[in-house]
Amino acid sequence: MRRGGGRWSLATRIMAGVLVVVLGCLALLSVLVAGFTRYEVTERLDNSLQEVAERLEFVIAAHAVHPAGGTVALLPEVGPRTLAYQIATPDGQLLLRSQNAPAETFVPVLRGGFYDRPRFRVYVVKASDGGHYILVGEPTFHRREAVRRATLISILPMIVFLPAVWLLVRWVVRRALRPLTALQAEIRVRGGGNLAPVPALDLPEELSAIHMAVNLLLDRLKKALSTERAFAANAAHELRNPIGALLAQAQMLREQLHEPEAPGRVAAMIGQIRRLGRMTEKLLQLSRASSGAAMGDDRFDLIAVLQILAEEFADMPPAFPVVTVDCDGMEALFARGDIDAAGILFRNLIENAAHHGVPDAVIAVTLSQGGVVDIVNDCAPVAEAILPGLTEPFVRGGSAADGSGLGLAIAASIAGQMGARLEIASPVPGWARGFRARVVLAACEAVPAPVPALAGVGATGRPS
Numbered sequence: 001m002r003r004g005g006g007r008w009s010l011a012t013r014i015m016a017g018v019l020v021v022v023l024g025c026l027a028l029l030s031v032l033v034a035g036f037t038r039y040e041v042t043e044r045l046d047n048s049l050q051e052v053a054e055r056l057e058f059v060i061a062a063h064a065v066h067p068a069g070g071t072v073a074l075l076p077e078v079g080p081r082t083l084a085y086q087i088a089t090p091d092g093q094l095l096l097r098s099q100n101a102p103a104e105t106f107v108p109v110l111r112g113g114f115y116d117r118p119r120f121r122v123y124v125v126k127a128s129d130g131g132h133y134i135l136v137g138e139p140t141f142h143r144r145e146a147v148r149r150a151t152l153i154s155i156l157p158m159i160v161f162l163p164a165v166w167l168l169v170r171w172v173v174r175r176a177l178r179p180l181t182a183l184q185a186e187i188r189v190r191g192g193g194n195l196a197p198v199p200a201l202d203l204p205e206e207l208s209a210i211h212m213a214v215n216l217l218l219d220r221l222k223k224a225l226s227t228e229r230a231f232a233a234n235a236a237h238e239l240r241n242p243i244g245a246l247l248a249q250a251q252m253l254r255e256q257l258h259e260p261e262a263p264g265r266v267a268a269m270i271g272q273i274r275r276l277g278r279m280t281e282k283l284l285q286l287s288r289a290s291s292g293a294a295m296g297d298d299r300f301d302l303i304a305v306l307q308i309l310a311e312e313f314a315d316m317p318p319a320f321p322v323v324t325v326d327c328d329g330m331e332a333l334f335a336r337g338d339i340d341a342a343g344i345l346f347r348n349l350i351e352n353a354a355h356h357g358v359p360d361a362v363i364a365v366t367l368s369q370g371g372v373v374d375i376v377n378d379c380a381p382v383a384e385a386i387l388p389g390l391t392e393p394f395v396r397g398g399s400a401a402d403g404s405g406l407g408l409a410i411a412a413s414i415a416g417q418m419g420a421r422l423e424i425a426s427p428v429p430g431w432a433r434g435f436r437a438r439v440v441l442a443a444c445e446a447v448p449a450p451v452p453a454l455a456g457v458g459a460t461g462r463p464s
Contacts, residue, residue, distance in 0.1 A: 033137035049123035086135040300339040331449040337418035348407040371441035382426035
């Protein structure tokens with residue numbers, strides 16, 4: 001049955017499909033059964049004609065003693081279904097016939113085999129003495145009636161059971177779709193105010209994947225809404241304070257330009273403006289990371305990206321720590337993704353290490369040929385309860401350093417879109433302190449650095 005909008009219900013479509021298949025198969029089976037039944041009945045009745053012809057052999061022997069021609073054998077209780085027979089000479093003269101047989105031979109030319117005449121199905125066989133033919137005929141209407149009855153007996157049960165088949169298919173389909181109805185009811189009650197996962201249901205294997213996908217989608221929606229709410233709350237809070245402080249400093253500067261404190265207040269105002277700029281930059285990076293900008297498929301050299309970042313950080317004010325890049329004997333490490341997004345990813349990881357690490361401590365960036373990049377800095381270990389949530393937006397560790405709480409969230413989002421994996425650990429494995437951010441690339445291609453030729457050694461490796 002059609003629902004609103006011209007759409008078919010799943011139950012109706014399944015039942016219609018199953019019934020069409022079942023009815024088609026039954027119709028084909030009926031045709032085959034009818035054909036087989038007709039063949040079998042015809043064969044059995046033909047065998048009866050042959051048996052009657054064989055039993056008439058004794059009549060031939062008796063006729064040799066009494067050669068009178070045109071004799072009619074009067075049989076008791078002869079009906080319209082009774083077999084008729086004739087005994088004739090090779091030239092077609094009847095010697096003996098049953099009372100329900102015609103006065104002329106069944107067939108004009110006497111030759112062994114089966115013949116279909118308008119009123120009889122005839123079997124002709126030559127007698128063993130070679131001088132007579134035996135003709136046995138069965139009324140055709142009797143044969144048709146026998147075939148029809150046998151066919152009906154074979155097909156009628158199939159026709160009678162069609163309503164039962166329809167009811168059983170309907171019951172089975174509706175019973176099989178009950179879990180889908182339950183899942184549909186659970187999904188219908190979900191909304192903006194209820195994003196709880198769908199509880200475990202007794203679902204078949206085909207619906208379990210849908211159940212898992214729905215729960216995954218609900219989890220993503222819940223995280224997205226939570227991030228959006230946290231973003232709105234934290235962004236308003238984080239942006240309000242610098243702007244308010246900047247306004248206050250500017251107002252005081254206006255009143256105290258003639259006082260010795262003016263240069264210090266100008267410096268404070270510049271610091272607030274810088275903080276506001278960093279916050280704005282992080283928010284823009286988070287927006288870009290959330291938009292899927294990192295889902296590119298470009299091929300780029302990751303070592304070149306890290307070296308450019310290290311050089312850029314080296315030109316920053318002296319307070320920024322030194323960044324070292326260890327390439328593990330590689331000339332290049334090619335990865336796939338968006339090169340700008342990769343730059344944002346590692347910039348945030350290095351800045352996070354600089355802001356929360358020990359001042360003047362070296363930040364070590366180490367690459368391996370297996371596609372693993374480690375950013376390690378020295379700092380007090382992060383509390384174990386806080387560590388798993390550091391990749392969420394606006395979550396900060398226990399450090400007193402100034403920060404937005406967005407760096408690791410941006411890095412985790414970009415890494416996921418590039419098919420990579422971000423792993424954080426504190427303390428650094430094997431250390432008592434420190435923080436390690438590890439990026440495991442999904443696919444990469446390492447190019448070993450060329451081995452420099454030794455002085456005085458030729459191309460063959462021997463002294464020249």
